[in-house]
Amino acid sequence: MKVTISRFDPDTGEPPKFVEYEVSVKKAARVLNVLDAVRDTIDPGFAYRHCCRGGQCGSCAVRVNGEPVLACMQEAREGDIIEPLELPRIRDLVVDIAPIMAQIAWMNNGCDCSPVTQEEIEEIKPLRECIECYSCISSCPAISASDYKGPTIMRQEQRLNLDPRDKGDRILEAIDKGLFSCTTCHKCVEVCPKEIETPRKAIEKLRAEAAKRGLSLPAHKALASLIEKTGRSVERKEPTFLERVPDVIEPEGEIRATVGFFVGCMFNGRVIQPALDTMDLLRKNGVRVIIPKDQVCCSSPLIRTGLSGFVPELQKRNIDAFVNAGVDTVLTICAGCGSTLKNDYETPFRVVDITEFLCEIGFVAPAKVEGTYTYHDPCHLLRGQGISEQPRILLNSVAEKFVEMPARCCGAGGGVKSGQPEEAAKIGAVRAEMVKKTGADYIVTVCPFCEFHLNQVTGLPVKNIATLMMEGYRKQEK
């Protein structure tokens, strides 16, 4: 088997270099077996960490083809590119983890040891599986853009916060360690070998407790009071989408499906055109659209920032609105709304993203539109809803030229754009560089926050996928 390994020897003064190795390994060998083979048969000086060989100690985390994995669990494949985690490097695949270890909080236990209950333990358990491999720290987009200490540090703060035996004030500590810097992109969950849900189970919970103590960021408080007052997270400036459209939009020709349409605050009040394009797109594809006018904010900004007091009421209003409209499928065009409706609601109806819906029912092929396009995966679509293939199917059908780029958070989510705009800009700048590398003329995405933010940081036109599809259809009609 041939693999490429990034080697680095600080003594030589030379930068890291990629070296190709050919080793013979057994069937179903793990990446660690490949590393062993390189050391045992080719270069005994090759440095990498490993210990338990069973996914339980976290020593052997490395990046394989760009993504953090445990070398002892990941099956090796021909052509794998093996690099260290994105942390300060010591030698070969060995990185300096001491500074991170020093940040992990320990329990500050008083001598009166309050008993702990099984219920409390069940809450703590999901945060306790961490094996300190630091894959999450390696791949967190927020760390380098702020003073944020990172996912596993927050995980531990909440783990201690949940424990009655701990006497520390973990909320203040978490804020100090950058609680409001997480964009809730869920990259940390994706790379975690134990699948620890740090954003949902630690960060949002810690933010909620901070909110109860009045410690939320001013921008988040302002947003929350706007939502409480108007039911919307965006100020009304011109006639909104809901004010412009009828209650029901009938399709051209035969009715192939009926959906309820959930518009979301941004598309309702700030970037209205993509929502209008979506209506045309659905009509063109034989979809009957029912638009309940009493729908409100999905409450994502509140849940993500921890200001969740008003959330149950919003949830109820939205569920009632669509139940009363008698629809069994609700369609979203905002990744954030879709992820919230799917993950934070218990809905009696099915929720689908526009891209998955179109692929499911089969869409009318559009004409090709000129230009080079790249696609930005919104975190709340890719990781929040597990959707990556469908937007690409749509794009490939309409774009003259489509170039891929790896997924990475743009910095807008989790209340970071409103609360910590400088951090959002820094994360965005990294993303802008990635976009630039593709040489694309246009960025396409399925999230109004990403759309708005990417346009700011790249200066490039950012198109919603519905808008692009409509361009194709319009061209066809000419």
Added chain:
Amino acid sequence: MGIENKTDCHVLVIGSGGAGIRAAVEAETFGETIIVSKTITGKGGCTVMAEGGFNAVLNEEDSIQTHFEDTMRGGAFLNDESLVETLAAEAPNRIRDLFSWGAVFDLAKDNTIAQRPFGGQRCARTCYAGDHTGHELVMTLLEKLRGSSVQIENEVTVLDLLYDGERVNGAITCDREGELGVITADAVILATGGAGQVYDTTTNSTAGTGDGYALGYKAGAQLIDMEQVQFHPTGAVTPYDSRGRLITEAVRGEGGILKNALGERFMTKYDPARMELSTRDVVARGIATEVLEGRGTPHGGVWLDVSHLPREHIETRLPIMLNQFLQFGVDIRNEPMEVAPTAHHFMGGIMITPDAKTTVPHLYAAGEVTGGVHGGNRLGGNALADTQVFGRRAGIAAGKTERTAKNVDKNQIKAAEEKLASYYNGSTKTADVRRSMKTTMWNNVGIYRNELDLRVAERDIRKLQNTPLKIDSPRELPDAVITENMLLVAQLVIEGALLRRESRGAHTRTDVKQTWTNETSPFGHTFFVKGKSGIEILEEKL
């Protein structure tokens, strides 16, 4: 000549698994304490991989006496009674310590610590945190350690203990880059764990190389019962590189059933009363016999099946097992696991008193590096208890050691330096030597032993010991030293196995017919001190 890089402390703890960290946390209250770990503290030992549980008498149906008796019987009466008494008596308090430090063990409905049954025990005595009890224990200890003043030295290998003619007073070390150093100390605690890595197939982490046995032996400490190597009945057999990985006893504790390739529940032949919950030596021999006699699976194992249990039960009680097998394409909710015995725990080791004292002044030891607690066969759940009970005791005893002038023997350091320099002129790569050793040990010193095989192994190991190891850079120094340590451990295991002309505990001699039972055996401990080894003959039993 001479080492510039010198540190001093009151207590030096070598090893960072459950026993080492527990010892360090305790010793710190007496004075400056340093813990050195060949890996990253908390990640190296076998504790972090322990899945099953922690035995402690906590409910009224159980008693300290019952725990004592189960452990003695399980250990084929080769255990040191005073150590077992200490273990049983103090385990409950040690689990309470862990609780007060934040451990997240599973609780019963009434919020008391939940317990489950393990092999060879008459009561549900094993406390647990899902199937990652060891991980939970280490995380708790790490939190405690991080909140203490103990100085943590990661990725530092101990090459030799310093001995001033009367007592141990420190250690010669080597860091990741091959830099030598000296740590002087009033007391040294060995908590380096076991040596499963001398075998080809083992549950042990790569750090399980038995350095403490070698360090203690070279410093003059007495070791006992090195032939008593526990083979865990259930290790993975496929894929090839993952063979040996632990399939926790909790699988059988939760109701897992063993079947041979013919679909027979074969434990009816070996222990009809206790079946799958028999002691590990019995189950391991049962499986080995099924395979040897041709009733094994395609990969040379047997089937371990939980698919008759409710899916949710498997998902909540055995999540690590479920995930691990899913990675290898087996859904244990629907299909059986393929398992075979794998080298697991060293019951023998450095002889200690209940105060964790070794036979060398100022040298203490705790955890798997010691012998006597588990006799000829360790019961599941007793090892974690062992680390905490004797880890704490070692920490206290070492902490109370008198402060002494630390005269470092310059010759010892010089000898170490010369030894290390000689590796550059060696001929054979450490990896090659290790591979030969592992194969020899697995083939000739496994579950079933006889004099002929043991002599073959003895000759092979001696040959490897006489092979000059070769390194190319200082960073490979620790590897060479560790390889020599492993060869020494292998030699002691073979010597013990030759000395013990009986089948007892985990040690089974196919070439010896015996008329005695475990309880009436005329043999006591095998013992090894530099220049002297043998086996105790108990005359009153003859």
